[in-house]
Amino acid sequence: MDPLLYWVGLAAVAVNALTGVLDSGRKQMDLIGALLVGVATALGGGTVRDLLLDRNVFWVVDQSYLITALGTGFLTFFIARALPLPPKLFLIPDAVGLALFTIVGTQVALQWHTPWLVASLMGVTTGIVGGVLRDILCNDVPLVFLKGELYASAAWLGALTLIVLQALGLPAVTSTWIALAVILVLRLAAMRFHLTLPEFRQHKTPQA
Amino acid sequence: MDPLLYWVGLAAVAVNALTGVLDSGRKQMDLIGALLVGVATALGGGTVRDLLLDRNVFWVVDQSYLITALGTGFLTFFIARALPLPPKLFLIPDAVGLALFTIVGTQVALQWHTPWLVASLMGVTTGIVGGVLRDILCNDVPLVFLKGELYASAAWLGALTLIVLQALGLPAVTSTWIALAVILVLRLAAMRFHLTLPEFRQHKTPQA
Amino acid sequence: MDPLLYWVGLAAVAVNALTGVLDSGRKQMDLIGALLVGVATALGGGTVRDLLLDRNVFWVVDQSYLITALGTGFLTFFIARALPLPPKLFLIPDAVGLALFTIVGTQVALQWHTPWLVASLMGVTTGIVGGVLRDILCNDVPLVFLKGELYASAAWLGALTLIVLQALGLPAVTSTWIALAVILVLRLAAMRFHLTLPEFRQHKTPQA
Numbered sequence: 234m235d236p237l238l239y240w241v242g243l244a245a246v247a248v249n250a251l252t253g254v255l256d257s258g259r260k261q262m263d264l265i266g267a268l269l270v271g272v273a274t275a276l277g278g279g280t281v282r283d284l285l286l287d288r289n290v291f292w293v294v295d296q297s298y299l300i301t302a303l304g305t306g307f308l309t310f311f312i313a314r315a316l317p318l319p320p321k322l323f324l325i326p327d328a329v330g331l332a333l334f335t336i337v338g339t340q341v342a343l344q345w346h347t348p349w350l351v352a353s354l355m356g357v358t359t360g361i362v363g364g365v366l367r368d369i370l371c372n373d374v375p376l377v378f379l380k381g382e383l384y385a386s387a388a389w390l391g392a393l394t395l396i397v398l399q400a401l402g403l404p405a406v407t408s409t410w411i412a413l414a415v416i417l418v419l420r421l422a423a424m425r426f427h428l429t430l431p432e433f434r435q436h437k438t439p440q441a
Numbered sequence: 442m443d444p445l446l447y448w449v450g451l452a453a454v455a456v457n458a459l460t461g462v463l464d465s466g467r468k469q470m471d472l473i474g475a476l477l478v479g480v481a482t483a484l485g486g487g488t489v490r491d492l493l494l495d496r497n498v499f500w501v502v503d504q505s506y507l508i509t510a511l512g513t514g515f516l517t518f519f520i521a522r523a524l525p526l527p528p529k530l531f532l533i534p535d536a537v538g539l540a541l542f543t544i545v546g547t548q549v550a551l552q553w554h555t556p557w558l559v560a561s562l563m564g565v566t567t568g569i570v571g572g573v574l575r576d577i578l579c580n581d582v583p584l585v586f587l588k589g590e591l592y593a594s595a596a597w598l599g600a601l602t603l604i605v606l607q608a609l610g611l612p613a614v615t616s617t618w619i620a621l622a623v624i625l626v627l628r629l630a631a632m633r634f635h636l637t638l639p640e641f642r643q644h645k646t647p648q649a
Numbered sequence: 650m651d652p653l654l655y656w657v658g659l660a661a662v663a664v665n666a667l668t669g670v671l672d673s674g675r676k677q678m679d680l681i682g683a684l685l686v687g688v689a690t691a692l693g694g695g696t697v698r699d700l701l702l703d704r705n706v707f708w709v710v711d712q713s714y715l716i717t718a719l720g721t722g723f724l725t726f727f728i729a730r731a732l733p734l735p736p737k738l739f740l741i742p743d744a745v746g747l748a749l750f751t752i753v754g755t756q757v758a759l760q761w762h763t764p765w766l767v768a769s770l771m772g773v774t775t776g777i778v779g780g781v782l783r784d785i786l787c788n789d790v791p792l793v794f795l796k797g798e799l800y801a802s803a804a805w806l807g808a809l810t811l812i813v814l815q816a817l818g819l820p821a822v823t824s825t826w827i828a829l830a831v832i833l834v835l836r837l838a839a840m841r842f843h844l845t846l847p848e849f850r851q852h853k854t855p856q857a
Contacts, residue, residue, distance in 0.1 A: 257794070263846040265802040266794030272770070280701070285488070285498050290701050296764035303766075310847075348504035350511075354480070365578070370781070372790040374580040378465070378474025386473040430471040431518075493696070493706050556712035558719075562688070573786070582788040586673070586682025594681040638679040639726075 242337060243301050245330040250275035250302040252327055253367045254309040255318065260371050264310055270370050271306030272299070278362040282338050282355050286345050324424060332416035335360035335388040336409060339395050349396050356392030361385050383423030386430055391416035450545060453538040454506050455513040458483040460535055461575045462517040463526065468579050472518055478578050479514030480507070486570040490546050490563050494553050532632060540624035543568035543596040544617055547603050557604050564600030569593050591631030594638055599624035658753060659717050661746040666691040666718040668743055669783045670725040671734065676787050680726055686786050687722030688715070694778040698754050698771050702761050740840060748832035751776035751804040752825060755811050765812050772808030777801050799839030802846055807832035 253274025257267040276292050276299070283290045292298035312318065338359025342352035361377045361384065368375040377384040391412045398408035422428060461482025465475040484500050484507070491498045500506035520526065546567025550560035569585045569592065576583040585592040599620045606616035630636060669690025673683040692708050692715070699706045708714035728734065754775025758768035777800065781791040793800040807828045814824035838844060 260790050260795070262794045263799075263802070265805060265846060266791075269773075269794060269801060284492055284700055285501055287495075287497065287703075289703065293701055293763055293767050296766050299766055299770065314847075347501055350504050350507055351501050354507065357477075369577060369785060370791060370794065372580065372788065374468050375474075375578060378470045378477060378578065379468070383471075385477060386471070389473060430473060431522075492700055493709055495703075495705065555709055558712050558715055559709050562715065565685075577785060580788065582676050583682075583786060586678045586685060586786065587676070591679075593685060594679070597681060638681060639730075 241333055243297065245333040245337075246275045246298050246301050247305040248323070248326040248330040249334075249363050250305040251309045252323055253363070254306045255313060255323070256367055256371060258313065267310055268303060268306045270367055271309070272302045273370060274363045274367040275302040275305075276363070277366040278334055278359040278364075279338065281362045282341065282359045285355065285358070286342060286347065288341075288345065325421070328417055328420040328424075331360050331384065331388055331420060332391060332413045334363075335391055335416055336395060336412055339392040339412075340409075343396070343399070349400075353389060353392040353396055356395070357385055357388045360388040383420060383428055383430065387416045387419035387423065390419060449541055451505060451509050453541040453545075454483045454509050456531070456534040456538040457542075457571050458510040458513040459517045460531055461571070462514045463521060463531070464575055464579060466521070475518055476511060476514045478575055479517070480510045481578060482571040482575040483510040483513075484571070485574040486542055486567040487546065489570045490549065490567045493563065493566070494550060494555065496549075496553065533629070536625055536628040536632075539568050539592065539596055539628060540599060540621045542571075543599055543624055544603060544620050547600040547620075548617070551604070551607070557608075561597060561600040561604055564603070565593055565596045568596040591628060591636055591638065595624045595627035595631065598627060657749055659713065661749040661753075662691045662714050662717050663721040664739070664742040664746040665750075665779050666721040667725045668739055669779070670722045671729060671739070672783055672787060674729065683726055684719060684722045686783055687725070688718045689786060690779040690783040691718040691721075692779070693782040694750055694775040695754065697778045698757065698775045701771065701774070702758060702763065704757075704761065741837070744833055744836040744840075747776050747800065747804055747836060748807060748829045750779075751807055751832055752811060752828055755808040755828075756825075759812070759815070765816075769805060769808040769812055772811070773801055773804045776804040799836060799844055799846065803832045803835035803839065806835060 250271040253271035254267045256274075257270040262270065279291050282288075292302075309318075335356040339352055339356030341359075342355035343349075347355065364377050364384075365375040368377075394415045395408055395412035398411060399405065403411075419428075458479040461479035462475045464482075465478040470478065487499050490496075500510075517526075543564045547560055547564030549567075550563035551557075555563065572585050572592075573583040576585075602623045603616055603620035606619060607613065611619075627636075666687040669687035670683045672690075673686040678686065695707050698704075708718075725734075751772045755768055755772030757775075758771035759765075763771065777793045780793050780800075784791040784793075810831045811824055811828035814827060815821065819827075835844075
């Protein structure tokens with residue numbers, strides 16, 4: 234793998250471990266519980282992708298990912314007790330992590346020669362499943378599915394952008410940067426301007 | 442695979458995607474959230490079966506399944522906003538989907554030469570895990586485990602029927618139709634006549 | 650596998666199936682629902698470990714595990730209706746099951762030549778994921794993550810003990826017994842003396 238991408242991937246793992254540990258604070262978990270939620274948040278998306286593609290699970294082969302997740306989680310646990318860490322501080326790193334995971338996941342699936350629509354879903358899976366696992370372990374409805382987040386949708390649009398640009402013959406580097414930018418801009422704009430997708434709403438017949 | 446079975450499998454995927462999207466309406470999800478819950482409901486059971494058997498995951502290899510799930514989910518999302526879609530409309534398609542998924546899952550496991558009891562559980566897994574995932578993602582106790590549904594039990598009895606009939610030497614087609622009928626009849630009778638299995642109840646000693 | 654370890658593994662499966670079925674009593678499940686929760690509790694940890702390591706899933710290859718889980722679950726279901734089965738009765742068997750699953754899981758991972766930190770997490774996974782699944786299926790926050798349980802932490806310390814002792818060159822049998830004892834003693838001491846780990850707590854600035 235590209236060495237830059239490798240370091241960037243580790244950074245995304247660290248950011249996700251951090252948000253996982255911070256979120257576990259809602260549920261009175263102890264140190265190890267919070268660490269395990271952090272690890273699941275950081276490694277869950279790539280794990281499900283690798284299982285679905287029948288690849289070696291990335292963090293089982295190279296334990297740097299696990300060390301990064303545990304180390305960051307550990308630091309977060311103790312720093313959050315001493316300093317105020319408002320979750321808003323992490324919205325931008327979190328958006329960066331979403332963008333990176335999604336694009337890496339899509340590229341891995343394309344290299345594995347899955348059909349294109351499957352590849353885009355693998356990107357979304359890599360990007361969001363960590364957060365879904367975190368919310369399931371904390372017994373909440375996954376945030377990423379809820380109205381007003383534009384989280385999964387930003388990821389999906391970015392993954393599709395990457396696939397279209399590569400099919401059009403753009404160089405890998407260019408299409409990667411554009412796709413990353415699509416996710417980041419969309420996600421940050423959604424937070425800034427409260428963009429939303431249509432919400433699910435069932436038709437009600439009067440008095441029925 | 443038998444071409445009839447293939448089309449029937451796609452129909453079962455469509456029905457499950459539809460029920461997944463309809464159910465997501467309980468939790469204020471947006472379009473993409475609802476679609477992803479629909480996809481998880483439609484593809485979850487077969488995915489877990491394929492992972493447990495170490496087969497290629499069916500929808501990663503052939504993206505018709507994913508297209509079917511997404512397309513149906515998309516249509517459901519917009520139709521449900523315009524027309525009343527009472528969930529009762531879908532109880533019979535849902536029972537058909539349960540029967541089909543269970544029987545296909547059992548047959549796949551038998552062809553994979555798993556022991557018979559494992560094969561029956563693979564059938565149940567294929568039939569019910571989609572709905573379990575849907576309820577976990579919507580943060581509910583899985584309906585299929587609850588009293589009075591006769592959902593998992595109908596699936597299991599059908600899977601065992603298939604295995605017994607094939608062991609007795611009946612032709613594959615005959616035993617498939619009988620097993621499908623067992624699940625359908627049991628599930629529909631349970632809904633019609635409120636059949637139930639014994640509920641879990643803990644013995645209480647007075648004043649203890 | 651060592652025949653003693655094999656029987657001991659089956660016993661751990663039985664204990665976990667029992668606690669799974671007892672816990673399902675909180676949620677009005679019927680017989681099959683309770684059995685399936687019992688099966689998920691008993692086999693979930695080893696299943697996730699085997700999927701992550703890309704091994705054959707243990708209970709798909711040898712159905713004795715599934716028969717044990719179902720048989721125990723079935724007996725528990727009917728015995729619990731007739732006799733009081735206070736959950737406290739099972740705290741010690743449950744701690745034994747945790748210790749056994751964790752150590753077996755760690756050893757399997759070491760034989761699979763995973764890095765040591767990954768191996769320790771595989772041990773924890775094998776030990777606790779069954780209970781996590783049980784709590785997710787019953788729609789609760791997983792107990793093992795909560796403050797005051799010292800559940801995952803006892804497992805992790807035991808797994809690390811095993812790895813250190815084997816790296817120091819102790820014979821496999823000795824290091825296994827010591828690691829098992831570490832988990833059991835820690836878990837039982839935690840219950841007896843209410844030992845706890847630091848809880849996650851966010852720093853609050855006054856009026857902020």
